[in-house]
Amino acid sequence: MGIITTIVEKFSSLSSFAYINSIPKIFVSDISSSLFCEWKKYLEIKYGTEETQDMIRGKMIHQDYFRYEHIDFRYADELLASGKELSFTMKVGFIWIDKDTGRKVMLSGEPDSILFARDGVKKITELKTRRNSEVHSSDVLQVGIYGICIEKMLDISLDKVELEIRVKNIVNDDEISKTFFLGDIKMETKKKLTDILDFWLAKREPKIAESSSICRVCNFRKICDRKLIPI
Numbered sequence: 001m002g003i004i005t006t007i008v009e010k011f012s013s014l015s016s017f018a019y020i021n022s023i024p025k026i027f028v029s030d031i032s033s034s035l036f037c038e039w040k041k042y043l044e045i046k047y048g049t050e051e052t053q054d055m056i057r058g059k060m061i062h063q064d065y066f067r068y069e070h071i072d073f074r075y076a077d078e079l080l081a082s083g084k085e086l087s088f089t090m091k092v093g094f095i096w097i098d099k100d101t102g103r104k105v106m107l108s109g110e111p112d113s114i115l116f117a118r119d120g121v122k123k124i125t126e127l128k129t130r131r132n133s134e135v136h137s138s139d140v141l142q143v144g145i146y147g148i149c150i151e152k153m154l155d156i157s158l159d160k161v162e163l164e165i166r167v168k169n170i171v172n173d174d175e176i177s178k179t180f181f182l183g184d185i186k187m188e189t190k191k192k193l194t195d196i197l198d199f200w201l202a203k204r205e206p207k208i209a210e211s212s213s214i215c216r217v218c219n220f221r222k223i224c225d226r227k228l229i230p231i
């Protein structure tokens, strides 16, 4: 079976297993976005979030950059076998078992782009759209977890796989890109993931932002009673 078909079928069987066994699913994007303030994530879950103009713009930019149409995965594997490189988005995930409690959660997500070649995965890319040209540590965490997901699905080391974060500045249209290897960040990613999952598994209270600059741009600052700035 080809690599793309393997990932598709593995994700499908993991999802079925999680569903049958009532294992909760957590999105990788939610894990990474809770890095700066877990309390904000709690408020988001409780009150929901409104789609902003920046989010709508971000979605349009993603549509322009990446291929989201349906792909015949078996045909894609044939193309890879013939030497062609292909990149597209697909669902990835794995089941996390908490070592203290034995509780299970399914981590699941969809990287913006995975580049495949005949010899396997070459690059995972995540695009961010924001009002500055900065790569955030949450971006590195997100793309690192995607890499770990694919490693676990394929049961191989992807230390040499390139991870790319592109940031598109929606104010001035500038674009920056930062790349590194999964092997460079894997240990740190696992450490952060373990810590954040303690929050998601309700093993501890949510952490709040460490800097007032995070509260200053937070959508919940008006109702949040833990903010680090005056209203």
Ligand code: SF4
Pocket (backbone or CB within 6 Å): 037, 039, 040, 041, 043, 208, 209, 214, 215, 216, 218, 219, 220, 221, 224, 225, 226, 227, 228
């Ligand atoms: S205002 Fe600050 S503490 Fe409150 S949710 Fe937002 S980022 Fe977190």
